[in-house]
Amino acid sequence: MENYKGLTEEQAKENIKKYGFNEIKEKRVPTFVLFLKKFWGPIPWLLEFTGILTFLLKKYPDAAAIFVLLIFNGLVSFWHELSAQNALELLKKHLSIKAKVLRDGVWKEIDAKYITIDDIVLLQSGFAVPADVEILEGAISVDQSSITGESLPKSLKPKDTAYMGSFVVRGEAIGRVINIGENTFFGKSAKLVQEAKTKTQLEVVVFELVKYLFLFGVFLIIILLGLSISRGFYLGNVLPVLVVMLLPIIPAALPAAFTLSTALGAKELAKNGVLTTKLSAIESAASMDILCTDKTGTITKNKITVDKILPLGNFQEKDVICYAALASDPKQKDPIEEAIFNYLKDDCYKIEKEDFEAFDPSKKYSTAKIKKDNEEIYIFKGSPKVAPIENEKQENLYKEMASMGLRVLAVWIEKNNKKELVGFIGFSDPPREDSKELIERIRGLGVDVKMITGDTKETAKHIASLVGIEGDVCEAKDIKETCGVFAGVLPEDKFKIVKTYQKMGHTVGMTGDGINDAPALKQADFGIAVSNATDVAKAAASVVLTD
Template identity: 30%
Template sequence: MKKDNAKAFARRRGSETSLRELAMLREEELLTRLESASSGLTAQAAEEKLDEFGPNVITSGRTHGPLYRLMEAVANPFNLVLLLIAVITFLTDVVFSAKKDFVTAGIILGLVMLSTGISFFQGERSNSAAARLSKMISNQADVLRDGKTVSVSIDVLVPGDVVLLSAGDIVPGDVRFLTAKDAFLAQAALTGESNPVEKFAQLPQGGAEAVTDLANIGFMGSNMVSGSARAVLLATGNDTYFGSMAQSLTGDRAKNSFERGVDSVSRLLIRFMLVMVPVIFVVNGITKNDWMSAFLFAISVAVGLTPEMLPMIMSSTLAKGAVSMAKHQTIVKTLSAIQTFGEMDVLCTDKTGTLTEDRVVLERYMDLHGNDNPRILRHAYLNSYFQTGLKNLIDLAIINRAHENGLEGMKETYTRVDEIPFDFTRRRMSVILEDTSGKRQLITKGAVEEIFSVCAWAEFNGKIEPLTEELKKEAMEVYEEQNRGGLRMIAVAQRNELPGRDRFGAEDERDLVMLGFIGFLDPPKESAAAAITALAEHGVHVAVLTGDSEGVAVKVCERVGVDLSHRLTGRDVEGMDDAALSKAVETCRLFSKLSPAQKERVVAAFQKNGHTVGYMGDGINDAPAMHQADVGISVDSAVDIAKETADIILLKKDLMVLEQGVVEGRRTFGNIIKYIKMAASGNFGNMISLMAASIFLPFLPLLPVHILIQNLLCDFAQIGIPFDRMDPSYIKSAHKWDTKSIQRFMVVMGPLSSLFDIALYAILWWAMGANSATNAALFHCGCFIFGTLSQILVVHMIRTEKLPFFQSRASRPLALSTGLVSAVALAIGFTGLSRHLDLAQMPLLFLPWLVLLCLGYCVASQLVKRAYVRRWGEWI
């Protein structure tokens, strides 16, 4: 009972009421409530709590094991139809039949097992590849276990763990600070406030207006900007304050256009079969006066018309794409996202780390007139080198540039006396140095406005002059010009006349001499421009959505080739209604100073215009836009909620990887569409052929077992489709699901194959003498051979817009599978193997007719293909 009460209490720790309550408890009482101690949990207690509370992750829903995925592979509409037919066949051929015949039911079950097995195997292969790569993604935390500091994965932290935090660490859950020294947290993900807030260990005085204002509470989703702290976890995973908010972002998306399209075609083909099969049954029953044979034939036709390989082709093609992308260090979390890549024609991306190297480079060091001056670099170097705190990216950039300029020897002539650390109120930091002669100086660097506020003098051309308003105005014009040009600017100042004491404080930062500015830039990646060009060549327009300033964004975008003829800021977006924004996004490629909600609006505006949109981001503030997008893309270094929301996770943050994904997506999309068009047109043509045969022939054109074996052979031949290549012209542009295109293709190509089937009937009837029931086995054999070969030819004729075999060759797996099936069909028809299937061996006299029919079909389909492309401008 006690354990259940503790668990119930823990489950509500992330609520506002509970957090306020925990914030007010004395440390001893708090640790007692959490069943912990100042030295942390024991390893055994942590393990027990992990079993109790589960891993420290924000989940979007339950994951399913292999058995569930196997059942999912079985339970697709086509398999269910085949299983129903198998049951009916078993009843008629085995249960209620004097002659037990397991063959038909066995073949049908074999088709189900083939489709299910391949779908399941390919899916598991993809899941395994993703799981292996996922193990490379981990976040660590320093925690006290058994009184010792150990580094563990964040997902094994539990309530009551005492964690040690320092600058750069993420806060691994909702925490209460036990000690804190200059601890500043960035909570922008929760509050939207860009400035970090300071946290303390003391109990709050008075009531905070918002729970996020509690000074001794830290939240999952925030990170340490500076300082250090020791804190105890109050809640983890979904029980955190942030976890409760994140659930709305991690819900399932609605099916995309491709998935909806596949569902609609599946329903169409099943309805088509359910209507036509009874018609064929009735016609054959009336014309042949053998209702049992008509029934068995109708059942076999139903099996032949069921595109049971569609789920297998889809899952195999998508899984192959996932495995291929895994080789490029890309985790595919959602298989259907691969084909969405193929549809994508707009990629929205942030700037930092995608277009840029996500590092800071010192670009300029200048005096107040904007002239390069190495004296400013020397002072900045001394400030950065001698500070004892965490050297941030700015400090490292200064030190690296100084080393490039050969200034590293300067440090040997100075010693540090004291420093005045950076804080977010003063927004500057200072060091006090003494040289070998005993002369002291204070060197300060920081935000331009804050440095100006403590300066009384300015240095121009080696001369020190009073800092008048006129001089300050002139200097600020230089600063603003550089800032508009995309440089992040800070100022450097110094003071020589210092007291002889060893301790200094913020009050000593006065009457400084302003020296000049240093400008920084996050340099563009070398691959960014090439990647944007490559994406554009594939019909994907890149739109940059950033929260950064317009000047910085423009500077980067200019260098990587983003079109800047039209651009919008967050303020512009805020002033537009949805209609105006939808119009504006068609020409705009740079959106700067955007809030998370505005990013989401921009993505929605693109979608409203009919675009398929991908969004690449790594911050919590990117999650709403990623969730809105058709495909969300993140990186392994992203925050957990961004990775949870994403469909694709890159282990390398590079647009060129996305270009490879686009190619893979279009190849995947194309191969699935190939099969759908083959199945739709083939089924329509077969219906016409079988209806004609049922009306005019005195016997069945094929026996049920022949249809089933032919179907099995053709299914095997199509196994190679997922591995087929696509024509380069197809890869160049985005393709969307178009049901009308599939219906049009079916109506054009279906009757074409029927014409050659009817021509075959005529040849067998008049040229080969198979015109009576006694010669029906010969007729069946001719139909079996040509029916199989013609479906093989359909694969090759439809797979490319070009001339097959010459201008565009099938991939080796597809060539092997279709070649092997063709050889088997010929062997069955022209050798003694035919007798084992109740077929009459075809004489060699039929071979020229067979060649003529096959060549005629190839020529006719190529001519129709050209006319079709000229008329509708597409093929696949």
């Protein structure tokens, strides 16, 4: 280990002054301002104009009724928007963690809020990454499924970056803080949640209807005004009549009727396990023609399983999985090793081990030593890149498995100083049992389903073929109508995809379950959080499936 000194407390204070705290700054609008904004916009203008006009004509009961409708609409809208702000609050809670930092040459545990640029931090198994950190020394495996959408842990070595919000599942490393707060990969998601805003279909429909009715009324008034002038009528007597004629044309009760009907609809949906957090979402669902869906945890189970076992030479499938289990630790909560033990049909792995080394991200394998028939056997489980692959045929076998979207591990043994490849195991995050049927039903309703994932093109294409999603496999920089799958996307890419399709004239729905889905869920016309979603995703969505 190198002799790191870290920042001094004085240097840390200077950096905090320069770069700010390691937190997400919220552009908080005062509650009374938020309430007043409910009376500014096309629909409120309609009611305000009609109410003032009615009042000036001394129709006081009618004017009072219109202003009651105005306040009713404002209160309902205000209440729902206030509850929607929970998304950002929940994102901020993910920053409420402790971190080990080197200050004045001494390791200290501090609130992550006070970490700053160039701090030296210690990343350990079981702890969250407190900022974007460049690895300087050591190796770790991190679970970053809630950030990037990748379902499998990722191994990081020196010069790689560990993102804020990810979780260290194995190993230990020392790193340097390179980004904090809003500038982190995680912070960008929070910033996008604040920026996400879309016009509701209700606003568009009501405004268009009122606009044409109003223009029709003005047209009639111009004709009648022209006739009155041509026949010499006194304008002072004619104008009040024309204004009174205009009032019935303006549907003053229409916004309130929409609000009431959608509220009743939300009540019925709640009985069927659909919790509505944004009333306009009910109307948006009816006009939705594109549904963007996250892969991990939505289409798939977000649970790693053994998909394929490929034995080599004289070995059988049982040999491959048993040796893999012996080179694993059932006490570890590693998803790959859990999948191996879940697949086992017997207790062949319960041979006493003379020695065991857990998976080392720097070596890319785990190892165990057993004695069988008075013979010492060393067992290895790890990356095919460090396995004793003897020929091109064996190399092509694991590459073919990888092209199917599988995460491939090799298993090999060493006896009498001779290494021998036992076989390969392919892991996947399989689709839910009902995913294919549900996608077919959605497409039958005229809705185009598009899958969005942070995984590779190979994995995305494989899962899409299993659940019946058609179309090109695209990247976020190449958004087209023909795209059915988007692979390798970041949280801001999901937001961009939803927004681009909205600009193309589509009513867009989005389903998701992770922090990385929150910006897109909030931007979508119809954001759907599944039952096992994070609190952040649920708060950003329009509806939450509770069953």
